[in-house]
Amino acid sequence: MSSRASLIELATLATKYAVKEGATEAEAFGVNTRGYVVSIFAGQIKELQSINDVGIGIRVAVGKRLGFAYATGTDLSLVKEAARRAVKLAKVSNEDMYWRGLPEPSPVYPEPGNIYDSHLAYMNPETLVENAVALIDYVSQYKDNGVILSRAGLGVHTVERAITNTNGVYRIDVGTHAHVVVSTIIRKDGNVTPAVFKFDSSRITFPSVERTAERAIEVNMLCTRKIKGLEPRGYTVVYVSEALAELLSVTVLASLNGEMVVRGRSYYAGRLEQKVMDERITIVDDGTLKGGDNTWRFDGEGVAMQRKALVEKGVLKGFVFDNYWGQRAGKTSTGNAVRGGYASTPSPGFTNVVMLEGDASPEELLDGRVIVVYNVQGAHTANRETGEYSVLANPAILYENGEAKGWIQGATLGGNLYTELESKVELVGRLVEKPYPGIYVPWIRIRDVRVAQQS
């Protein structure tokens, strides 16, 4: 199947089959992804992949009993079979007393802009390979410095989404996306620097492979001189956007998720309109961000994407909800039903998370004696209930008055992100970066973070 209309038609048929099988409500979410991906290992193209993945996920309710099934491909008989299975599963499920039904169509849907580009949609695989070769050539200039392009990936995708439900939701959307990920290390004279990972993406143009590689190599170069014997104590630390995004995702974002609030696991539950962070911090979730990685007209349940403040000038303003968890909290969906694709059920998640810029210049951030943390290892082991973390800062670079002094190899960081963002923020950078897909954050300077170096 190739046309957009047929994906929505297939979705419509899926809901009809489900109703015929006994569903009282039904929803079908179809996704068709096409594109190309090049993977590079150890400075060589390993393979070029052609992506063509289409399928339909069907969610049904029989009264308050729920079921979900999906079919890959566009074969009508498989879609029919999936609808039948979804209804069968619902019938053997127990009642969900909290179920209040599928969402209604939203009154207005946004027109965010910059989410589709015909050049990306029709980019041929040879052009993608040219970009990959340009990346390999660029990094090979630094061969004498021992720089190795350890891994990289370049991709371009066109995604069509279609959703229908028995409440009258009937929407289609199409977007493009291009990305570059680069990981480099330096191996020289028996020393190995950490692998440094950099990412860039765009919905409407191919990102610069050279600039992405340059950013990774710049950080590698900072690790060629080592600092030893750092005394263990509290230090002023600057979290670069990668490190901040990693720690935020596991702690703060988990606690801003409506499901965690309803289930009593969120650190921020019951603290709406209270000051929970430094007044220089504002965090929004914006599904309508122009050209954002996760910008669409509707979310994974067909609810209009929205921009909402979660934390405004340090004050807690809201959480993200899908329809189900919104209803359980006595609220409505915030347009944050996120799905992994046609094969997964919706759950509350983030679209484009933006921590707004502060006013500190790079010089101010690096003023005095500070430890700059370019990335952390083990952020996923942070405790989202309490905010406590104990991670390896890799690499961590000591700066004195703006000058890099060397790599603090084996620096462990111990802290609590909830309390640090509340009372230990010194400065918020004025430049917002996108270290990972859909997360936009500045650098941040925090005082009194415990740092120890392995002996």
Place this chain on the structure above:
Amino acid sequence: MAVKTHNDIDVDRLIKVFSEESSRLGVDYADLRIERVRFNRIELREGVLTTVSGMDYGLAVRVYHNGAFGFAFSSVLNVESIRRALANAYSMAKSARSKLPKPFLFESAESYYEHPVHESIENVPIDTKARDLLELDKLLSEKPFVRSRTVYYYEAVEERYYASTEDRRLGERRELVYIAASVFGQQEGVRGSSIVTNGTIKGYYLWRKMSIEEFAEKALQRLESQLKAKPPKSGNFPVVLAPETVGVFVHEAFGHLAEADLVAAGSALQGKKGQEVAAPIVTIVDDPSIDDGFGTLRYDDEGVKTAKAVIVENGVHKQVMTDRVHATLLDEEPTGNARAESFRYPPIVRMRNTIMLPGDATFEEMLEDIEFGYYIVSTAGGQTNLDGSFQVGVREAYEIVNGELGAPVRNLSITGNTLETLRNIDMVGKDFRLFYGRCGKGQVVFVSDGGPHVRVKKMTVGGRA
């Protein structure tokens, strides 16, 4: 091939078309994977059940031509999509402009194997499984300090077929069941959570490996110990690692460094073959033949017969884990470590069952002469960097004081350099346990890891806040 016949797919015919088309194109090498996976996923949140069922059918074609691989897949299983995927993969290979060596090639082969099960998951009704999980959830709900509960159950019947231009025709069927239960609790202002997992490839067999009561008890005991725990001291201490932590360490901190693609990319094990990288009492293998492991497979996703990779033997680095290309590129033995998450992905070098082999020490001997140290039971996972530095977050741990287990501690991590840590191991236990989980490396695959209790002379323990 002795392929099981299916109503919905004619595997033999698809393979025949692939063979005819690939020889017509005159490619250097091509392979075809056909997958027929049926799964159920049951989740309980505070006792509310969600059930998901999927049929994941698809095929993947990979072509090596003129120094490059092209890859294409389709979620439609018919003759037309084989032709299209093959043409597409061939065109990708021609466009890829690479200079990779020819992959390691093998003789023709034919095999179909069904991993034995005690009771097939297909013969147990879904409501029986739901009832068992609801019983588990009920047990988890009975302690007053538990505030929130999540039970995740996944089962799949995987049928994978492989054919190549070497005239290899292989098939394998296995059943896989995985469970994870996590509880969050709060008591006297202290918050914490715990998770317990288990798995099997022997059908609906979970509760015979560990009863529902034992499973619940373990999750609750772990949470309770966290809620009573105190923060640790930071610094360097002797540490005893329990089998679950050893498993995470040998997989996360060490195993990834021995994956051939990462060795080629400059991992800390590059150029270390034949050298002593661990204490002489340490042997680490990636073994695809272990009884009931998530990585127990006859053939990998490149149709290579799986073989044990002896990564470290008596402290010396012997082998790396390879796929076809890296076996040629690094002049290494093919070990059959190429795995793909599904037909949507090309296979890459992955681990299977990564374990440290047991030694001869008892747990008591390990504690005996420790004045002060830590006993690290379970983890929240870990992360390693190519440079050999690792971090492992700890969930359940206890102090060791004057040779005896002491109070529980919480919110700590262990960090260090993997090879230095392996050299600091001074005792390896005589016990052994295997664990079940998933590993992500761009793609997620099911793996097992494990080992005995192990003592490390000195390890960096970090606290949080």
